[in-house]
Amino acid sequence: MRMHRRVWVLWLFPLLASLLAEALCPDCALAQGFRVEHVVIVGVDGLSPDGVRRAKAPNLARMMKEGAYTLHARGVMPTVSSPNWASMIMGAGPEQHGVTSNNWEPGKGSIKPTAVGSAGIFPTIFGVLRAQRPTAKSAVYHDWDGFGRLFERQAVNRIEDADGPQKAVEHALAYLKKERPELTFIHLDHVDDAGHTFGHGTEKYYAAVAEADRLLGLVLHGIEEAGIADRTVVLVTSDHGGVGKKHGGETMAELEIPWIVHGQGVNPGKELSSPVNTYDTAATVAYLLGLKPPACWIGRPVDEAFRVERN
Numbered sequence: 001m002r003m004h005r006r007v008w009v010l011w012l013f014p015l016l017a018s019l020l021a022e023a024l025c026p027d028c029a030l031a032q033g034f035r036v037e038h039v040v041i042v043g044v045d046g047l048s049p050d051g052v053r054r055a056k057a058p059n060l061a062r063m064m065k066e067g068a069y070t071l072h073a074r075g076v077m078p079t080v081s082s083p084n085w086a087s088m089i090m091g092a093g094p095e096q097h098g099v100t101s102n103n104w105e106p107g108k109g110s111i112k113p114t115a116v117g118s119a120g121i122f123p124t125i126f127g128v129l130r131a132q133r134p135t136a137k138s139a140v141y142h143d144w145d146g147f148g149r150l151f152e153r154q155a156v157n158r159i160e161d162a163d164g165p166q167k168a169v170e171h172a173l174a175y176l177k178k179e180r181p182e183l184t185f186i187h188l189d190h191v192d193d194a195g196h197t198f199g200h201g202t203e204k205y206y207a208a209v210a211e212a213d214r215l216l217g218l219v220l221h222g223i224e225e226a227g228i229a230d231r232t233v234v235l236v237t238s239d240h241g242g243v244g245k246k247h248g249g250e251t252m253a254e255l256e257i258p259w260i261v262h263g264q265g266v267n268p269g270k271e272l273s274s275p276v277n278t279y280d281t282a283a284t285v286a287y288l289l290g291l292k293p294p295a296c297w298i299g300r301p302v303d304e305a306f307r308v309e310r311n
Contacts, residue, residue: 034306035290036264037231040176040184041281042219043088044212045081045144046192048200048241052258055209059217060260063236067262068270068305075240075278079247079254081192084239084278086150089124089185091282091297097122099150106149115296119152123294125282129183130155132291137181141172143189157181165190169215173222180228182289186219188212192242200242200253220262233263233288237281259302267307274304 049071052060063069075084076093078101086099094100098111099122106121117123118131126138130152139158142148143165153159158175162168165188172186194208216236223229238257240247247254259276261284283299286292293299 034265034287036233036288038180038182038184038223038228038233039285039288040219040223040232040234041186041285042216042234042236043085043185043187044191044209044236044238045187045189046195046200046240046242046247047209047212047238047258048253049256049258050201050241050253051191051206051209052260055206055213057209057213059213059220060236060258063216063220063234063260063262064269064271066268067260067266068268068272068302069258069260070272070276071256071258073237073257073259073276073278074255075238075257077250077255079240079249081144081239082146082150085147085187086122087277087279088237088239088281089126089151090122091125091279091286091293091299092122093279093298096296096298102146104149115294117152117294119154121150121152123296124151124155125183125285125291126155127152128286128291128294129289133182133289136183136289137179138183138185139172139175139179139181140185140187141168141175142185142187143168144187144192147187165212165215169218173219173226176222177226180226183285188215195242195247196245199245229263231264233261233266235262235281235284236260237278239278261302261305265306267305270305272302272304274302276302 076087082102083094083099090097096114098109098113113122117127137157141160141162145161191208194205198204237259241253243253279299280302284301287301
């Protein structure tokens with residue numbers, strides 16, 4: 001009798017604990033089994049929340065209406081490109097990965113990373129995907145050549161330093177339609193160029209944001225044409241904002257970035273209330289693709305953005 005009672009308790013306790021956890025935090029149930037087949041990240045260099053609000057950007061507006069978003073996500077210090085793109089794909093900050101400036105090169109940083117992955121640099125989401133799902137495909141199309149040194153190149157199936165944002169998008173979509181990679185990263189640089197040339201908050205800056213929005217529309221349409229829209233999450237974000245013709249300083253206009261997610265399982269029209277940091281992007285992608293994040297990452301999945309789906 002005691003043995004039967006013990007087995008009953010051992011079976012019942014985990015069930016009760018699970019039901020209690022779901023009652024206290026229903027959204028947490030999603031983290032146990034939620035997964036999509038494809039993630040597409042569109043990183044728009046220099047895209048500020050002000051640009052999202054004030055430019056003619058119907059596709060960004062649609063993504064926010066149909067998906068989840070915050071215009072108060074934060075990059076890392078310093079507010080320059082390399083540390084922020086690195087943090088986005090490395091799931092950690094400069095204190096951990098050691099990318100502290102645009103002068104950084106693999107193996108030559110002044111700060112030693114807390115962990116080193118397969119390519120001798122701090123592990124990125126691309127390396128994690130390759131290690132845990134060796135047959136999965138990934139692609140990077142970048143409009144700024146500096147992006148190409150921030151990840152494990154041998155872990156990515158297709159890498160292209162595109163000549164302009166239009167080609168970056170067109171070539172990325174061609175590969176996506178043909179190979180249907182699990183992870184695609186498209187980097188656009190022209191908004192940052194407009195910020196440096198004409199200044200943030202100028203009409204030409206907003207025109208550059210509008211052009212990024214047009215290209216985003218091509219991405220969304222291309223995903224639909226590929227027949228994978230119902231199995232894909234698209235994430236749009238940036239590395240930094242700007243003040244005047246500069247960035248790199250310690251202002252909220254430089255530090256805050258948009259973070260907009262759209263697609264399968266995303267909470268529609270959800271303005272996120274929880275804090276979002278750029279290094280949470282890698283953790284969120286790992287969460288979406290069913291990957292285990294490395295222990296050295298400090299980012300956390302932005303699970304508030306996704307809805308619970310029960311059978």
